[in-house]
Amino acid sequence: MVVRSYNDELQYLEKLSENSWRIKKGFQPNMNVEGIFYVNKQLEKLMFDELRNACRPGAVGGFLPGMKQIANVAALPGIVGRSVGLPDVHSGYGFAIGNMAAFDYDDPLSVVSPGGVGFDINCGVRLLRTNLFAKDVIPVKEELAQSLFDHIPVGVGSKGIIPMTAKDLEEALEMGMDWSLREGYIWAEDKEHCEEYGRMLQADPSKVSSRAKKRGLPQLGTLGAGNHYAEIQVVSEIYDVWAARKMGIEEKGQVCVMIHSGSRGFGHQVATDALLAMEKAMKRDNIETNDRQLACARIKSQEGQDYLKAMAAAANFAWVNRSSMTFLSRQAFSKQFNMSPDDLDMHVIYDVSHNIAKIEQHIVDGKQKTLLVHRKGSTRAFPPHHPLIPVDYQLTGQPVLIGGTMGTCSYVLTGTEQGMQETFGSTCHGAGRALSRAKSRRNLDFKDVLSKLQQQGISIRVASPKLVMEEAPESYKNVTDVVDTCHAAGISKKCIQLKPIAVIKG
């Protein structure tokens, strides 16, 4: 990392508009393209604080601020357009979290980086609707929260309850949600409302280490810990009545279920394996990066292709995982209300991935190009009429699900044409952390956090009390700031706001 004084660093940053900043070449060495990040006033302050904290020449330890990471990504071979930081961007490892970057698939020097996908491959959010309203659910809220907590295995060390053998796992990795459908866990319509229809075709389980399969098998159908959750939410605001109606959301007070989870230990191991394999490939192919965590390989190399196939298998794992929890949620609701999930109209509104790399067609400098788009902590947001979004949403644009923090709110946005042009059809993914986990543990008391949630009428079931502090709303950026910035910048459009009434967490 280049260490300069804070004021010198500012020379490389330029405010482009009310909601965006440009990172000029030279901010980090070898930048091929410029960087851009989207912020409003409040978020801007957090970003610059992070940079200021890192400007301590000679210091030991520490970490790279998000802006530096966006610039490091801009230095990767084959990147096109700009390295983009979305409004929830914050320091991660390798790529910043809330960072997207596209690489020219046909350029032989272009790279794929597991750091640009993240360890939790195809971590994502799914939203189910119901035909229930707050008045139906609030009287039985505690029972329902408990029932969901009992149905869905959560927390570190928990194991899945969907029966799985090693052979089942192989099939699930290859087939994604087609496996869930065949086994009777989901409805055929669920697939339609899912990115890639719940199955990445390039998945190849033979490219996955047995280590990853061993980690994955016991964890299929588990929620996990950290920022993952299942929430019962109530529609609190509708900004776009017409688009909301297309999603089956008719009026305020309607109850939904949001599930945020990923590929669990399976994906983590696939990413780890790839990282180690690519370190060797980088030496062989003389690829230099600014950060070791940005390990990458040429897309067309053996390592690059193997990673894309293994990553797709992990993506399929994540869809099967969220599908299994969809099944369990439907069961919990069905038992509570003594009605079938069908009669409760528990359809999947949509399912988004926010840690993934995909091969997509985009227009770059007036020409159509095949790009490998990395989205890490960033959600695809395709505009109306895009061929890859389901027929139900052809006129509204793709629904984009933004999970908030426990106690705040979540949003549904829709994709826009402007987002397609500016950010390769990408937008934010959530609130994004503001406080470090260690700081949250020091500064917050879990009883305070819990009683505050209770005052807001939110039931909570959590496996680890420490996590309550780390995941407290105070630890995060304000999700409303994040979403408003996306809306103001035009990269996606607000549609629905949801507030939680019950939270299930690791």
Place this chain on the structure above:
Amino acid sequence: MFCNENNFQSPSPSSSPKAKRFKMDSGDAIRTAGNLKSNDDEPNVADLEGEPEDSNVSTEQPPAVELQLLPPIKYEYLDHTADVQIHAWGENLGEAFEQCAMGMFAYITDMDRVDNFGSEQIEATGHDMLSLLYGFLDEWLFLFNAEPYFVARKINITSFDRDNFKISAVGYGETFDLRKHTQGTEVKAITYSNMQFHEKDNYAEVFVIIDI
């Protein structure tokens, strides 16, 4: 009342699920097991691990391994926005590595509840010091995440080959059990992000960011 280690009550969902080929009743049994309750009345539980459902922690076999004294804690968790940075130190690099791995386990579960009823050995290799540290931590994380789901409360490096970047180590601890151990935060992976080691006379330290 909010955490599963406290006194929550678990209602028993009764109606059977609709989907075909779905063989067990619900996640209920797993959760009651986590609460040290008997779940004999839940015969249809699919237990992936094949553990006996009625095993009770208090009747566990006496330890076969000599009890290990816990070494002094020489690790801390530093501020990092999204993840956790472990800073570990010791008299030499070996001790700093050991402390770093113990620091990782202490983030996953409360060490006070972990006994050393068993031990596990690992071998790690690398092509430089940082990749060796990465491999070393990854081996321990793997032992926790897959069979035998092992948590180490004490780790000893038995051989540290600095020329060929090889480590053999033994960890003392036991199998992670939701009925006995607390659930801390899940560690997804080790990262190379700003990974560092520093060595001086009689002092060494490492910095590792783990993905949470």
